[in-house]
Amino acid sequence: MDIKELIDCLGHLGVQVQKNSTIHRPFLNTLEETSAKIQKLHQTLSSLNDSTSSAEIQCYERYISSISNKIINENTILVMKLLQILQQKIKLYAKKSYSNTPENHHEKLVKIIHVCKRIENDMSKKKPYLSMDQEFWRILYRIIKYEQILRARCLLYNNV
Structure with a gap:
């Protein structure tokens, strides 16, 4: 699940995230910054020849690695922020589900359960760089817990 898909999930829950929001801005700034660095690096690398030393090539490899790590770090931060917002919104719906009538909220519950x-x-399954973060697992556990609460509530609505 990438950033766009997480934002789509937020949209299903009624949360609209603008691209220029404070959540996106650091990530977009990093992408712009690294894009400029990559363009400069491309020009430099195209001028390399057979006489380029292995130490210089290793230096470029470390530089490329640092650029990649910076993008991954900012992506991870953004994904975690979006997951926290999703988890909070899902928690709110789980708590609200006890006070709402079945007729009004069954479809909404089904959408939230699907999300x-x-x-x-x-x-x-797909985020190995997040799996090292304990907060990621806490958020994922909470989302699963709230999903179970919503499923139980949805079953009650079906039996009413």
Whole structure:
């Protein structure tokens, strides 16, 4: 699940995130900054020849690695922020589900359950760089817990 898909999930929960929001801005700034660095690096690398030393090549490799790590770090920060917002919104719906009438909120509950399941399936398998972060696992656990609460509530609505 990438950033766009997480934002789509937020949209299903009624949260609209603008591209120039404070959540996106650091990530977009990093992308612009690294894009400029990559363009300069491309020009430099195209001028390399057979006489380029291995130490200089290793220096460029470390530089490319640092650029990649910076993008991954900013991406991770943004994904974590979006997951926290999703988790908070799902928690709010789980708490609200006890006071709402079945007729009004069954469809909404089903949508939220689908969002939870999508997050659980995608995030538990496809994000190895997030798996080292304990907060990621806490958020994912909470989303799964709230999904179970919503599923139980949805079953009650079906039996009413």
